[in-house]
Amino acid sequence: MIPRPDKLGAPMGALLAVALALPLASYRANRIALAEARGLFEALPAVWAAALLACAVATIAVALFVRPPAIRLAVPALTLLLLLIAIGVAARMLMANGADYARVAPGTGFWLAGFALSILITDAIVRLKPGPFLRLGVFALAAAAIAAILVTGEWNALSILAEYRGHAATFWREGAHHLQLAFGSLAAAIAAGVPIGILIHRSERLKGPVLSTLSLIQTIPSIALFGMLIVPLSWVAANVPGASEIGIRGIGMAPAFVALFLYSLLPMVANTAAGLSGVSPSVTEAAAGMGLTSRQRLISVELPLALPVILTGVRIVLVQNIGLTTIAALIGGGGFGTFVFQGLGQTATDLILLGALPTVALAFAAAVVLDAVIDVLPGAKA
Amino acid sequence: MIRIEGLTKEYAGNAVVRDVSMEIEAATITVIVGTSGSGKSTFLRMINRLVEPTKGVVEIDGTDTREMKAYELRRRIGYAIQDHGLFPHWTVARNIATVPKLLGWDRKKIDARVHELLELLQLDPDEIAPRYPHQLSGGQAQRVGVARALAARPDMLLMDEPFGALDPVIRAKAQTDLKSIQDRLGSTILLVTHDMAEAIRLGDRIAVMSEGRVEQLAPPAEILTHPASDNVRNLVGDDDRPFRYLSLIPVSERTEEGTAEGTPIAADRSLYDALAEMIWSGREVLPVVGEDGSARGLVRRGALLDAARSVA
Ligand SMILES: Nc1ncnc2c1ncn2[C@@H]1O[C@H](COP(=O)(O)OP(=O)(O)O)[C@@H](O)[C@H]1O
Ligand SMILES: [Mg+2]
Numbered sequence: 303m304i305p306r307p308d309k310l311g312a313p314m315g316a317l318l319a320v321a322l323a324l325p326l327a328s329y330r331a332n333r334i335a336l337a338e339a340r341g342l343f344e345a346l347p348a349v350w351a352a353a354l355l356a357c358a359v360a361t362i363a364v365a366l367f368v369r370p371p372a373i374r375l376a377v378p379a380l381t382l383l384l385l386l387i388a389i390g391v392a393a394r395m396l397m398a399n400g401a402d403y404a405r406v407a408p409g410t411g412f413w414l415a416g417f418a419l420s421i422l423i424t425d426a427i428v429r430l431k432p433g434p435f436l437r438l439g440v441f442a443l444a445a446a447a448i449a450a451i452l453v454t455g456e457w458n459a460l461s462i463l464a465e466y467r468g469h470a471a472t473f474w475r476e477g478a479h480h481l482q483l484a485f486g487s488l489a490a491a492i493a494a495g496v497p498i499g500i501l502i503h504r505s506e507r508l509k510g511p512v513l514s515t516l517s518l519i520q521t522i523p524s525i526a527l528f529g530m531l532i533v534p535l536s537w538v539a540a541n542v543p544g545a546s547e548i549g550i551r552g553i554g555m556a557p558a559f560v561a562l563f564l565y566s567l568l569p570m571v572a573n574t575a576a577g578l579s580g581v582s583p584s585v586t587e588a589a590a591g592m593g594l595t596s597r598q599r600l601i602s603v604e605l606p607l608a609l610p611v612i613l614t615g616v617r618i619v620l621v622q623n624i625g626l627t628t629i630a631a632l633i634g635g636g637g638f639g640t641f642v643f644q645g646l647g648q649t650a651t652d653l654i655l656l657g658a659l660p661t662v663a664l665a666f667a668a669a670v671v672l673d674a675v676i677d678v679l680p681g682a683k684a
Numbered sequence: 685m686i687r688i689e690g691l692t693k694e695y696a697g698n699a700v701v702r703d704v705s706m707e708i709e710a711a712t713i714t715v716i717v718g719t720s721g722s723g724k725s726t727f728l729r730m731i732n733r734l735v736e737p738t739k740g741v742v743e744i745d746g747t748d749t750r751e752m753k754a755y756e757l758r759r760r761i762g763y764a765i766q767d768h769g770l771f772p773h774w775t776v777a778r779n780i781a782t783v784p785k786l787l788g789w790d791r792k793k794i795d796a797r798v799h800e801l802l803e804l805l806q807l808d809p810d811e812i813a814p815r816y817p818h819q820l821s822g823g824q825a826q827r828v829g830v831a832r833a834l835a836a837r838p839d840m841l842l843m844d845e846p847f848g849a850l851d852p853v854i855r856a857k858a859q860t861d862l863k864s865i866q867d868r869l870g871s872t873i874l875l876v877t878h879d880m881a882e883a884i885r886l887g888d889r890i891a892v893m894s895e896g897r898v899e900q901l902a903p904p905a906e907i908l909t910h911p912a913s914d915n916v917r918n919l920v921g922d923d924d925r926p927f928r929y930l931s932l933i934p935v936s937e938r939t940e941e942g943t944a945e946g947t948p949i950a951a952d953r954s955l956y957d958a959l960a961e962m963i964w965s966g967r968e969v970l971p972v973v974g975e976d977g978s979a980r981g982l983v984r985r986g987a988l989l990d991a992a993r994s995v996a
Contacts, residue, residue: 588769590734591842592782592832593758606773679773 310425311365311374317418318362322355324411327392330461332403333650339409345392354388357381358415365422375426382419385412386451393459405461407652434674441670462659465652469641477660479555479636484623484664487559491566491619496612498567499574500600509575516568524561524626528633531557558635562626566619573615577608610676617672624665628657685710686731686840686872691740693726693896701727702896704740708840711870713863715883717919718893724876727893728842731874732761744839759783762833762841762871766848768825770817776802776828777813783836801831804865823854830862840872847882859885880919884908884928892916905932909995926992931956933991935983939972944982948973951980959988 325339393406502509631639638657645653686708729735802809805827900912911917936951948971
């Protein structure tokens with residue numbers, strides 16, 4: 303008798319099977335030439351293709367019928383690692399008989415297989431119910447694997463790395479801008495949002511108006527908000543002495559920073575207030591009854607107990623800002639978005655990916671790290 | 685000694701505590717009892733100024749509490765509440781150390797005090813001190829709450845339904861333990877409850893509250909024998925009054941000369957216990973023994989019933 307296939311394993315296994323039939327890589331004679339598909343056995347030496355196929359088939363079988371989460375994690379993870387190395391091998395092989403400016407990029411088969419494997423891995427990790435440290439460990443391992451692949455030059459023949467080599471200097475500069483904008487606006491939002499959150503927690507009268515104003519800001523589309531800030535900031539730059547010297551302009555980092563800050567306020571303020579009102583009334587009453595002053599109560603009892611919820615706000619803001627910073631490039635704010643919009647202009651997919659992939663990786667890393675931190679806090683258990 | 689005079693609290697013109705006056709002797713337990721909403725908590729919280737009185741005076745050892753900073757006053761008064769209000773992000777030891785830390789005690793002294801208090805409340809210090817509140821049972825958490833309230837040797841202890849969340853068996857034990865701790869330390873305790881049985885078991889004096897007023901302030905026996913109003917009578921429960929009364933009187937008070945057969949009863953048990961024993965064992969007379977097991981005489985069923993009848 304055949305056991306019932308796994309609910310998530312069945313569709314993901316099917317997806318993986320489809321991916322095997324789709325092109326693993328795409329080959330272009332030059333950067334903007336039409337792409338030609340290369341299937342698994344066209345793109346890879348026979349040994350590699352066979353190994354990858356075998357691993358994929360094993361993964362499908364595991365996804366469908368195997369229970370223990372450890373195996374459900376190990377087999378797709380191994381397959382994913384092989385896939386990541388194989389795409390580099392494929393690029394080298396395809397480039398070997400092409401011109402210097404030929405390009406090899408991952409094909410739909412690669413992306414689909416990568417997606418299915420990631421879902422299976424994530425699902426297995428969830429089933430393992432890992433603690434925060436194990437999650438961080440798994441994440442560090444994955445990051446280390448990707449870093450190793452990059453450093454050893456396994457992927458050097460891939461078009462996205464060719465694109466990187468063409469933009470190496472600006473890549474790290476824009477990366478630094480991206481982080482400055484995302485983290486700088488987060489820091490400003492924490493510095494302003496936590497006190498505002500404390501204030502509205504204490505004053506029922508202010509709560510409604512403050513929260514509705516901040517929600518209103520959230521409803522403005524990001525491009526419109528960036529645009530709306532150009533006018534007042536240009537005015538400030540032109541009329542306030544010293545403003546333009548410290549970098550305030552109608553376009554560039556300043557409006558991007560202000561817009562990101564404004565978007566970040568609602569999550570910070572709302573989560574601070576929610577965290578504080580989530581503190582059990584008997585705890586605040588006991589704290590007052592023991593003779594803690596109102597300041598001591600806030601600092602040593604209320605804020606620490608609200609911290610997990612406040613950090614959830616930080617996580618929301620950070621992930622949101624890392625994504626939104628991409629748009630800042632439109633008004634000259636810099637960041638990885640620069641590559642995305644250049645790439646869109648030139649219909650150069652590789653350039654778009656050069657901006658998009660690091661952004662996604664950063665957002666993912668921020669989410670994983672902050673989730674783990676939130677779980678480690680002692681207040682989270684109560 | 686605590687002197688309370690004309691204490692009143694109004695919310696939007698509605699008095700929830702009305703003109704309450706009383707004097708509380710040091711080293712006694714005064715229990716405030718009343719139905720829910722009668723103003724007990726508000727009254728209690730005016731003493732440590734968690735609620736500021738609309739009118740009236742509270743004096744502790746002759747000092748008007750309004751002359752102190754509220755937080756300084758509260759550090760001198762222990763406070764224990766129904767849901768114990770332990771700080772969930774601190775260990776038991778850190779929780780108990782709250783007020784001593786605020787008062788700037790040095791570490792050695794605090795550690796020794798925490799150890800001493802946990803032992804006093806029959807908790808194993810090595811095992812319990814490092815735990816977090818979510819790792820405690822309800823009864824343990826309640827005892828830690830009491831330990832925390834006692835930590836800085838406060839002048840007095842305010843307790844708002846401290847046993848309200850406990851199941852009946854643990855609750856009875858907690859009451860006995862509180863009584864013996866109070867005996868040992870000579871603390872002045874003001875305790876709020878809605879449970880008359882608890883009030884009778886614990887109180888040296890009972891203040892019965894109704895609609896913000898103290899309707900009667902008297903020792904338990906007097907509350908039982910001479911309820912001052914229908915409200916008090918209802919709260920005691922007419923049917924239970926004789927039994928409650930018997931539970932207050934020790935067997936030694938009705939012991940007569942003579943000898944009797946069967947399992948003896950200790951002289952410090954209550955007449956209520958003696959009656960129960962008579963009913964269970966089908967006897968009319970029980971021999972009475974002292975703490976050391978020596979014969980003290982006997983107690984008769986007739987004498988018990990006479991005592992119970994005197995309440996009616
Ligand atoms: N902060 C407040 N504002 C308005 N009314 C209150 C407040 N605190 C208590 N009350 C009212 O005072 C009355 C007595 O409350 P409380 O002292 O808590 O009674 P008890 O402890 O006897 O149950 C209740 O009717 C309650 O609704
Ligand atoms: Mg109450």
